[in-house]
Amino acid sequence: MTETAVATPVLERFRAGRAAAVRLATTTGAERASALAAIAETIDANIGAIVSANGLDLANGRENGLSVALLDRLTLTPERVTSLSASVREIAALPDPLGQTVRGSRLANGLKIDQVRVPFGVVGAIYEARPNVTVDIAALALASGNASVLRGGSAAERSNAVLVALIQDAVSSVGLPRETVQTVDDFGRAGATALMQARGLVDVLVPRGSAGLIETVVSSSTVPVIETGAGVVHIVLDESAREDWAVDIVHNAKVQRPSVCNAVETVLVHEASAERLLPAVLDRLSAAGVTVHGDDRTREIWPSAVPAGEEEWATEHMSLDIGVRVVRDLDEAIEHIRRYSTSHTESIITDDLANAERFLSEVDSAVVMVNASTRFTDGGEFGFGAEVGISTQKLHARGPMGLTELTSTKWIVRGNGQSRA
Numbered sequence: 001m002t003e004t005a006v007a008t009p010v011l012e013r014f015r016a017g018r019a020a021a022v023r024l025a026t027t028t029g030a031e032r033a034s035a036l037a038a039i040a041e042t043i044d045a046n047i048g049a050i051v052s053a054n055g056l057d058l059a060n061g062r063e064n065g066l067s068v069a070l071l072d073r074l075t076l077t078p079e080r081v082t083s084l085s086a087s088v089r090e091i092a093a094l095p096d097p098l099g100q101t102v103r104g105s106r107l108a109n110g111l112k113i114d115q116v117r118v119p120f121g122v123v124g125a126i127y128e129a130r131p132n133v134t135v136d137i138a139a140l141a142l143a144s145g146n147a148s149v150l151r152g153g154s155a156a157e158r159s160n161a162v163l164v165a166l167i168q169d170a171v172s173s174v175g176l177p178r179e180t181v182q183t184v185d186d187f188g189r190a191g192a193t194a195l196m197q198a199r200g201l202v203d204v205l206v207p208r209g210s211a212g213l214i215e216t217v218v219s220s221s222t223v224p225v226i227e228t229g230a231g232v233v234h235i236v237l238d239e240s241a242r243e244d245w246a247v248d249i250v251h252n253a254k255v256q257r258p259s260v261c262n263a264v265e266t267v268l269v270h271e272a273s274a275e276r277l278l279p280a281v282l283d284r285l286s287a288a289g290v291t292v293h294g295d296d297r298t299r300e301i302w303p304s305a306v307p308a309g310e311e312e313w314a315t316e317h318m319s320l321d322i323g324v325r326v327v328r329d330l331d332e333a334i335e336h337i338r339r340y341s342t343s344h345t346e347s348i349i350t351d352d353l354a355n356a357e358r359f360l361s362e363v364d365s366a367v368v369m370v371n372a373s374t375r376f377t378d379g380g381e382f383g384f385g386a387e388v389g390i391s392t393q394k395l396h397a398r399g400p401m402g403l404t405e406l407t408s409t410k411w412i413v414r415g416n417g418q419s420r421a
Contacts, residue, residue, distance in 0.1 A: 010187055014122070014149065014201035016179035021121040021147040022179055029096030031174070032143055036092035038170035038212070039139060043085040046166055050081050054131065057259040061155055066129070069259035069318035072131040074156055084135045091139050097403045098145050112414040117407040119145035120203040123387070124195045126217055127152045127208040131159035136379075136386035137206070138167050138181040144406040149202060150183045151192045153209075157185055196221040206401075208389045211316070226401070229392030230316045231261030231344040233374050236333045236359070237277050238350035239270040245371060246277050246349050247284050252373040255288045259318045261390060262345055262377040264351035266313060266323040268333040271297070274326045278302050282324070290320045297326035313340040330355055334362055341365055343392045345377040366392050366399040366407040 024032075043050070048147045054076040076084075097117050104114035127133045128402055134152055141148035152160035160183060168178040186193030195202060199222040209219035211230040218225050235253060237246050253264035269278060274297065282292050282302045292298070293312050294305030305324065312323040313336070327333045337346055347369035348359040356370045367377045367390075377400065379387025384402030391397045397405035 010191060011201075013134070013179075013182055013184065014194075014198050016177075016200055017122045017147040017149050017182055018145055020179040021119065021145075021178040024142070024147060025119050025121075025181060027145065027176070029098070032145065035142060035171045035176050035180075036088050036139055038090070038174050039104045039135075039142075039167050039271075040085040040088040042166045042170040043081060043088070043135070043163075046162070047081045049076050050159065050162055050166075051076055053162040054156075056158045057131075057156050061129070061217055066155060067318075070129045070155065072257070072259040074131065074159075076131055076159060080132065084132055085128050087380060087386040088135065088139045090380075091403070094143065094223070096143075096383055097407050102409055109418050110416060111418055114412045115409050116412055117404070118410050119198055120128045120406060120408055122147045122149060122202045123294040123388075123406060124149045124151075124198065124205040124223060125208065126153075126192055126195060126200040126205065126213065128153035128210065128213055129155040129256055130208065131156045131163060133208055134160050134163045134183075135167070137388055138164075140384075140386055140388055140401075142180060144403045146203075146406055147177075147179065148181050149195060149198075150181070150185070151195055152183065152185055154185075154188070160185055193220075196223060198403070199223050201413050206389050217400075226389070226391055226395075226397055226405075227393040228389035229261075229344055230342045231263065231390075232266065232314060232316050232340055232342045233262060233264045233344050234266045234268060234333075234337050234341060234346045235264050235374065236330070236337075236346070236348040236350075237267065237269045237273060237281070238330065238348055238352060239272040240351040240355070241270075241273055241277060241349040242351060243277055243280055247280050247369070249347070249349055249373050250281050251284050251288065252324060253375055254285060254290055254322050255320070256375055258320050260375075261316075261318075262374050263318070264322065264347075264374050265316055266325065266336075266340070268336055269298075269324065270333070271328055272324050274298075275301055278324070278326075285322065288320070293321060293323045295325045298324045310387060316342070321364060330358065334359070337363055337365075344390060345369065345374045347372055348376050360415070366390065 100117045102115040123141045164183045172178045205223040292305040293308040343365045345367040379400040387402040
């Protein structure tokens, strides 16, 4: 990026992040854990201010017609804020990834070589209506020795401003640079554009949000992108699926929090179990307010379903809507997933071990499950404390991204005078 590419204040902010990253790379795990503890304490001490700022964002969002799903993601209740500080403490307690040896050996000539984990440097993030991401990414980046530059979007502008200021106060209180965490929200869309064009100053960029936002970042960025993806998530009810598991797991995967990317969007039912399973599964969903979009066979079994068009199978509703299709067999279920999935999460409910192992082997998504709710695809649930996002691409990181996924490696070679022949 040239100095004339963006306004000087934005450029200087990226340079400050680069300087902070140099300092962070030399910190100990104990120093970074101390900074994380300070962040958690500061968040707990300012719950009122955070919730108040968030209330202004929510009021503005309702006035501007923000969807129910986005309003849910935008909301910070006192309980959700407390969960954020708890996540920061969990991250602080995790093993320090920096300096870990990935592999190593001693060559015949006596050279000792080791591949060790190091920070990326500066991690950028572009997201929308998700103030929790501000804390999650800032904390994970710091714990892995990275500086972060955040673009949280206009919908959460007040919430993010308060959170970033509190985090900066906390890290500076323990002697780390305030620029460890920065935002470009005050530059509006120009800040997002600058972040995407900051190659050489920002090492990696992670987008989180709608399919449109992710596509914009992937197609426009000169900074390397780790792509997170939309969640057209599937659950397959196999011929041998237990009814109680099918009812409970599908209900949990759709209803517990329908606005998130790991909520199920399509249920595929083996035709041999459709009449046995669908009435109970769909009655439970309907009682929770879910609108069922069914294919012809589903509607024969459960007439209350609304017709599902072809577009249904590629839709991420992020709401109390679900698509249901009856398939001939596991082959057709897997083929449907290959065609319509966004490679996020898929689960099968089955008592057939062979079918379970086949599903795990043949379905190529970031997370593949047997007899479990898709809602478990989450960095916190996986023991990461939080997540940067859920990567649906295959390079470097895939699935929930925690501390390890925010590191690169370098080779360290120790010799005693060797020269190559």
